[in-house]
Structure formats: C-alpha cells, structure tokens
Amino acid sequence: MNNDLTEIEPWGQRKQRAANWFRELRDELCQRLEALEPDGAKFTREAWTRGDGSEDLGGGEMSMLRGQTFEKAGVHISTVFGEFSEQFRGQVAGAEDDPRFWAAGISVIAHPLNPHAPTAHMNTRMVVTTRGWFGGGGDLTPMLAAARTQEHEDTRAFHAAFQQACDRHDPAYYPRFKEECDSYFFLPHRNEMRGTGGIFYDHLDSGDWEADFAFTQDVGRAFADVYPEIASIRRDQPFSDDDRKHQMQQRGRYVEFNLLYDRGTTFGLKTGGNVNSILSSMPPVVSW
Numbered sequence: 001m002n003n004d005l006t007e008i009e010p011w012g013q014r015k016q017r018a019a020n021w022f023r024e025l026r027d028e029l030c031q032r033l034e035a036l037e038p039d040g041a042k043f044t045r046e047a048w049t050r051g052d053g054s055e056d057l058g059g060g061e062m063s064m065l066r067g068q069t070f071e072k073a074g075v076h077i078s079t080v081f082g083e084f085s086e087q088f089r090g091q092v093a094g095a096e097d098d099p100r101f102w103a104a105g106i107s108v109i110a111h112p113l114n115p116h117a118p119t120a121h122m123n124t125r126m127v128v129t130t131r132g133w134f135g136g137g138g139d140l141t142p143m144l145a146a147a148r149t150q151e152h153e154d155t156r157a158f159h160a161a162f163q164q165a166c167d168r169h170d171p172a173y174y175p176r177f178k179e180e181c182d183s184y185f186f187l188p189h190r191n192e193m194r195g196t197g198g199i200f201y202d203h204l205d206s207g208d209w210e211a212d213f214a215f216t217q218d219v220g221r222a223f224a225d226v227y228p229e230i231a232s233i234r235r236d237q238p239f240s241d242d243d244r245k246h247q248m249q250q251r252g253r254y255v256e257f258n259l260l261y262d263r264g265t266t267f268g269l270k271t272g273g274n275v276n277s278i279l280s281s282m283p284p285v286v287s288w
Helices: 011-034 153-167 173-184 209-234 241-260 263-270 275-281
Strands: 044-049 058-065 070-083 100-112 119-128 132-141 197-204
Touching: 011 058, 011 070, 011 100, 011 119, 011 209, 058 275, 070 275, 100 209, 100 275, 119 209, 132 153, 132 173, 132 209, 132 241, 153 173, 153 197, 153 209, 173 197, 197 209, 263 275
Parallel strands: none
Antiparallel strands: 044 058, 058 070, 070 100, 100 119, 119 132, 132 197
C-alpha cells in the first residue's frame, strides 16, 4: 500500500505496535485458558496466508483448544492487507474511492463444556483505509435461562470489568458502548438478545490515536482478567442432562447470529480470510 495515510510515519509504527499487541494478548489469553484445563490440554497453532500465495496479502495464526473445561476455544490473530472487492468497498468507511486497506486484530471465542459456564466472545482490531480506527468489544452468552439476566453474578462481573476499562478513558464510553452491544448482538428474527451483552464499538477515532490504542488494550485486558475467573468458578458445577439440552439450544442461537448478522464473519469472508478461522466460532455441538 502506498497511500499517504497508511505509509508515512507514524502510521507504519502504529500498525506494527497494534499487530504486536494483538499477538501479546493472544499469548496471555492462551496461557490463562490453558491454566483452567485439568488434564493439561493446550492450544494448537496453525499459521495461514491470505490468497493463493502469488503475492503477499498477509495472513494470521489460529490457536485452537479442545479440553475438559473448554469443549472448544479459539484465539486467533491476523494481519491482512490488499484491496477490497468492488462490491464490498462501499460498505467500509474510507474505502469508497480507494479500495486499499490494512487490518489487524484478535478474535476470541470460548465454548465451555459445563452449561453453567457462559460462552464468551471478544475481539479488537485496527483498520486502516484512507481513514484509521479501532473497533471491538466483548460479550457474554449464558447458556441457561436462570443466568440470562442482567442481575446474575456472572453478567454483573463481566460488565463491571468493562465499565472499569471504559471509565479509565471516558465515563461516556460504557453506557454508549453497552447500548451499541445490546443493539448489535440481537436476533431480530427471534426478537431476542443473543446473550447478556457487554460492550461493542466501531470506527473509534477520537483524533488521539494513542488514547484510542490504550483504550483498545484495556478492553483486551479486561476480558483476559474477568472471563477466565468466571469460567473457573463454573467449570466444576454439577449439571443435568436437561441443562446440557438447553445449552445445545442456546448454542443454536449463537450459530444463527454469527451466520446471519455478524459483521466480523462477513468482513473475513469478503476479504479472503481463512475460512476455518472465521467459522471456528461455531459451537462444537449444537441443536435447534
């Protein structure tokens, strides 16, 4: 890429710093989730490259875990660049007249085996077109009806962690990004929320790149602190066959959202990302 926004300093340094951070966060999250596996299960990693290999378009690395605490978990990083397709460029800010882009990020999905342990998702990313911005967030999806309330202790802990991260930067962030999350993670065809929310933000460009990057880092740290703690409390809680049945059904809702509405899924597929990585967010076992 050679347009001024993405090549002149400090943008080259900014891109490298962001990509390095996503890798560091990946390593920390993998360690924390692995620590909850009683049998010592570890993430396996697989690198991938974008395109057919005839030119350098970037790539990424999948990290997958299948264990006793987490029936399936993925922590993926990627750094990709190139040009948006003609039919997709009009959907991305700053790419309408110049289709070139650069994007790096981390995507996390955890599906615990125990139905009392909530599924969780987190991603943060930096995108550069003729503009540059951050996006991401995290959300919680309890599997059992009793836990799918804002008053449940898991949801309260999850939201408190993100509120603290937000309040360190701007007290207006948490209510704003919570509302965006509630609006985004909604299944209109069922008229219901996917889970109990969290925060979601996109096109964050306050005019202070350092501040936006610091906030994005704190979002990742908040998730790395709170979610493993929630999972550790729930992993050994007794459950019934009926609990497992409800878990399978709620996972079905998760699949419906990711395939019908999730922007990250669309972005990955439209930009030639790794299909296995993109669709690794699907639960390992599900029913409708």
